[in-house]
Amino acid sequence: MPELPEVETTRRGLLPAMVGKTIAAVALNRSNLRFPFQRDFRARLESQRIEGIDRRAKYLIVRLSSGDALVAHLGMSGSFRVESAAGALAPDRLYRTIPRTAAHDHVVFRLSDGTRVIYNDPRRFGFMFVAEGDALDRHPRMCGIGLEPLDPPLDPESLAFLFDGTSTSLKTALLDQKRIAGLGNIYVCEALHRAGLSPFRTAGSIATKDRDGKRSRAHLASAITAVLVDAIDAGGSSLRDFSGADGRPGYFQHSFRVYDREGAACSRRGCTGSIERVVQSGRSTFFCARCQK
DNA sequence: CCGCGGGCCTGAGAGC
DNA sequence: TGCTCTCAGGCCCGCG
Numbered sequence: 001m002p003e004l005p006e007v008e009t010t011r012r013g014l015l016p017a018m019v020g021k022t023i024a025a026v027a028l029n030r031s032n033l034r035f036p037f038q039r040d041f042r043a044r045l046e047s048q049r050i051e052g053i054d055r056r057a058k059y060l061i062v063r064l065s066s067g068d069a070l071v072a073h074l075g076m077s078g079s080f081r082v083e084s085a086a087g088a089l090a091p092d093r094l095y096r097t098i099p100r101t102a103a104h105d106h107v108v109f110r111l112s113d114g115t116r117v118i119y120n121d122p123r124r125f126g127f128m129f130v131a132e133g134d135a136l137d138r139h140p141r142m143c144g145i146g147l148e149p150l151d152p153p154l155d156p157e158s159l160a161f162l163f164d165g166t167s168t169s170l171k172t173a174l175l176d177q178k179r180i181a182g183l184g185n186i187y188v189c190e191a192l193h194r195a196g197l198s199p200f201r202t203a204g205s206i207a208t209k210d211r212d213g214k215r216s217r218a219h220l221a222s223a224i225t226a227v228l229v230d231a232i233d234a235g236g237s238s239l240r241d242f243s244g245a246d247g248r249p250g251y252f253q254h255s256f257r258v259y260d261r262e263g264a265a266c267s268r269r270g271c272t273g274s275i276e277r278v279v280q281s282g283r284s285t286f287f288c289a290r291c292q293k
Numbered sequence: 294c295c296g297c298g299g300g301c302c303t304g305a306g307a308g309c
Numbered sequence: 310t311g312c313t314c315t316c317a318g319g320c321c322c323g324c325g
Contacts, residue, residue: 122302122304124301125302125320167294280296
């Protein structure tokens with residue numbers, strides 16, 4: 001599920017439910033997600049006040065009053081949902097005081113006001129850990145992460161720095177979290193189509209600026225930021241099961257121009273091509289061979 | 294340095 | 310209805 005827009009949507013949904021409250025209790029319904037939980041995982045969370053929630057690449061970072069941070073990665077199928085204390089927000093629904101547990105609810109955070117924040121993850125490719133907040137930049141999981149594409153907005157000079165001399169394909173280069181952080185398979189396919197660039201082009205071969213401004217680093221940089229902003233505005237993409245922490249699904253999947261649209265007509269104005277699917281470094285690439293050069 | 298394949302998991306959907 | 314097969318939004322490792 002989650003690429004940058006879905007993680008950002010999750011962050012925004014969690015903010016009002018969590019910030020300023022204290023973690024009263026943490027329940028672990030199993031001993032591991034992708035990795036075993038740290039031995040002191042619960043102890044370092046319980047009775048801490050939540051100061052804020054940040055995002056770095058596809059990681060959520062929950063800042064705690066102790067100076068520690070809870071770091072969570074949603075993997076392929078992870079999601080958070082918020083269940084407010086019955087009665088607090090829905091006095092007509094007091095009968096819902098018995099918390100419902102769904103399959104794959106692996107971690108439950110109970111907050112000081114009774115709110116429950118639940119992490120669900122069928123495939124368990126996600127993981128979470130507690131680390132010293134000050135040391136996060138040096139944490140092995142975080143230290144190699146590349147540029148945030150939105151803050152500040154990705155620019156052609158950054159792309160030049162990241163891609164010059166690289167013989168990797170554009171598709172693979174954009175998926176590489178060490179270069180640009182947060183793009184995944186969907187948004188790479190979408191950005192390349194918007195930019196009119198072939199996923200097979202060598203990353204180092206993109207011109208700084210074309211005469212007409214097309215198929216250049218400048219065009220690619222703005223295509224990437226535009227698709228991410230559009231997706232965040234739509235609340236992310238809900239393919240199978242993704243929904244924001246508020247329970248609402250995202251709508252960006254209705255705006256896909258190529259992803260999962262094999263055989264469909266290309267939506268670019270004036271283009272008579274159709275969307276193809278090929279496998280590139282083990283992942284599906286969707287593109288229009290006619291207008292992506 | 295690079296691409297590729299496999300592995301980690303479960304569930305949905307297609308095809309028979 | 311039910312089986313088997315393929316594929317899925319991420320990421321890491323080892324191979325050639």
